[in-house]
Amino acid sequence: MTFLLFITLLLLIFTILFTYKKLNHASTRFMYGIIIGWVLSFISFTLYLSKFNYYFNVIHSFFDFSPGTWNYLVLTQFNPNWLIRILNIGVGLFYCSLLGFAIAFTHSLGPKSQRIGYASILFYFAIQTVYFDPSIQISLSNEIHHPLVFNLIETVLKCLRYLILFVAFGLLLNYYLNYPKIRFIKNLTLYHVLLFIPLVVIHLFLFSWAPKVLVKATYLKGYYNYLQPPLSYQSILLPVFPYAIYLILFLMIYMVYKFHSIENYRKNRDIQINKSIDTATLGTRAFTHALKNHLIGIQSEAAYLKERHRADHESSYSLDLILESSHAALNSINDAAEKLKNINLNLQPMSIDLPVQQAVARLSELNVRCKVETSPSLSPAICYIDSNHLSEAIYNLLLNASESLQFREDGHIAIESSRQNGWALIRISDNGPGIADEHLETIFDPFFTTKASVNNWGIGLSYCHKIILGHDGKIVVDSKKEAGTTFTVFLPII
Numbered sequence: 001m002t003f004l005l006f007i008t009l010l011l012l013i014f015t016i017l018f019t020y021k022k023l024n025h026a027s028t029r030f031m032y033g034i035i036i037g038w039v040l041s042f043i044s045f046t047l048y049l050s051k052f053n054y055y056f057n058v059i060h061s062f063f064d065f066s067p068g069t070w071n072y073l074v075l076t077q078f079n080p081n082w083l084i085r086i087l088n089i090g091v092g093l094f095y096c097s098l099l100g101f102a103i104a105f106t107h108s109l110g111p112k113s114q115r116i117g118y119a120s121i122l123f124y125f126a127i128q129t130v131y132f133d134p135s136i137q138i139s140l141s142n143e144i145h146h147p148l149v150f151n152l153i154e155t156v157l158k159c160l161r162y163l164i165l166f167v168a169f170g171l172l173l174n175y176y177l178n179y180p181k182i183r184f185i186k187n188l189t190l191y192h193v194l195l196f197i198p199l200v201v202i203h204l205f206l207f208s209w210a211p212k213v214l215v216k217a218t219y220l221k222g223y224y225n226y227l228q229p230p231l232s233y234q235s236i237l238l239p240v241f242p243y244a245i246y247l248i249l250f251l252m253i254y255m256v257y258k259f260h261s262i263e264n265y266r267k268n269r270d271i272q273i274n275k276s277i278d279t280a281t282l283g284t285r286a287f288t289h290a291l292k293n294h295l296i297g298i299q300s301e302a303a304y305l306k307e308r309h310r311a312d313h314e315s316s317y318s319l320d321l322i323l324e325s326s327h328a329a330l331n332s333i334n335d336a337a338e339k340l341k342n343i344n345l346n347l348q349p350m351s352i353d354l355p356v357q358q359a360v361a362r363l364s365e366l367n368v369r370c371k372v373e374t375s376p377s378l379s380p381a382i383c384y385i386d387s388n389h390l391s392e393a394i395y396n397l398l399l400n401a402s403e404s405l406q407f408r409e410d411g412h413i414a415i416e417s418s419r420q421n422g423w424a425l426i427r428i429s430d431n432g433p434g435i436a437d438e439h440l441e442t443i444f445d446p447f448f449t450t451k452a453s454v455n456n457w458g459i460g461l462s463y464c465h466k467i468i469l470g471h472d473g474k475i476v477v478d479s480k481k482e483a484g485t486t487f488t489v490f491l492p493i494i
Helices: 002-022 026-049 053-063 067-076 080-106 111-131 134-143 147-178 183-207 241-267 270-281 284-308 313-340 353-364 387-404 460-470
Strands: 215-217 224-226 348-351 371-375 382-385 412-420 423-430 474-480 484-492
Touching (some): 026 080, 026 183, 080 111, 080 134, 080 183, 080 215, 111 147, 134 215, 147 183, 183 241, 348 353, 353 387, 353 412, 382 484, 387 412, 387 423, 387 460, 387 484
Antiparallel strands (some): 215 224, 412 423, 423 484
16 A cells, blocks of 8 residues: 555655646646546545444555554544545546647647536536535435436436547547548647547446445434445456556656656657658758858959959949859858757647738738738637748748739739648749749658759748758749749648
């Protein structure tokens, strides 16, 4: 028993240390409810059994109680009414928190429906707690003398409890199968489903009868009978039950650890992004470094010649053009190197409309000639987003589109946000000259470009591709010559 208490205490300490900074998250609070409900049910149930001294052999077999410890519990005479209240609160808190966690974790309901769901859970918890309270039961038994009424109410409440279990697991399984396209969220959802199954099975094994009316009024006023909870199953599963309890405690510790890992993943997301971008740019850094050295040499010699031939205006003019071109090329190389270096993504849940708005605002500062129209989604999608990098990627797509329209009087760019099968879509369309079919498969390769300009290094689309992949998304292009181009960005909705 000492070891069991130690494990329980360890669980509570572990939970607090790993999650106390995240109590503003609804899913974290409901996870606390699951654990606290389980512990309250278990402890109050054990203490309530101490009222029935002949249960010593059962409890001793379950939890290795010593006779001295058991005698102490029996003689302490805990208030049975409060033990029943705590037991009922613990059982109700466990199941209601499980459903609340499923709703909060899966984001399966809209804001209004979510509030209704939480209110319904709270209402059920309050009704169950009040109805099974010993004082309320004694008052009701004095007013209502039809056992069928009590049996009907208990049956309805028990059916609602099983309905809660069905809905909670249904939400988690549906989320795992249909919604999350982000690998770590998909894995985390599966972990929770697999961990909750033994957690619920053991809880049902112990408390399938609870909550239950455990106090009855007698003919003598002020005297009550406290009913014994059913333990008919103990002869079958008694040998393995202590190990099952230890397993559940360790599983709850592991559940807290896996839940905490979502925050660590988002903070360390740069590790995976660094690897993917390093693989694509091992040779490009040396290439850009060599170009910079050559351009710096050209700048130095041009400046020297300009100083030597100051009196020759035609030579000075040509040398100024060389210096300006070299300076522009160096700026382009520095921009390319900035995009090719290791990228650290700080993914946070937010609406996809935010980076789109930032990108459009930047484009408007350039006073482009084309018309830009945005069509945000009626129901903004929430995704894990690095706002700075994603807005930069969208800006690059908009900039490419505006440059392709610089010679058209009727240039038009349309930006549309929508949702489709668990994905958030950002669609950027233009009515420009389009992209040749033979170039469609290579436009995302580093340094590929069809623009004949010293300022274009073919880095922008490669950068966009890497950033969107880093968001566990994808980008596709649809273009026809002289008919315009459409880039569609897919991001997984959470």
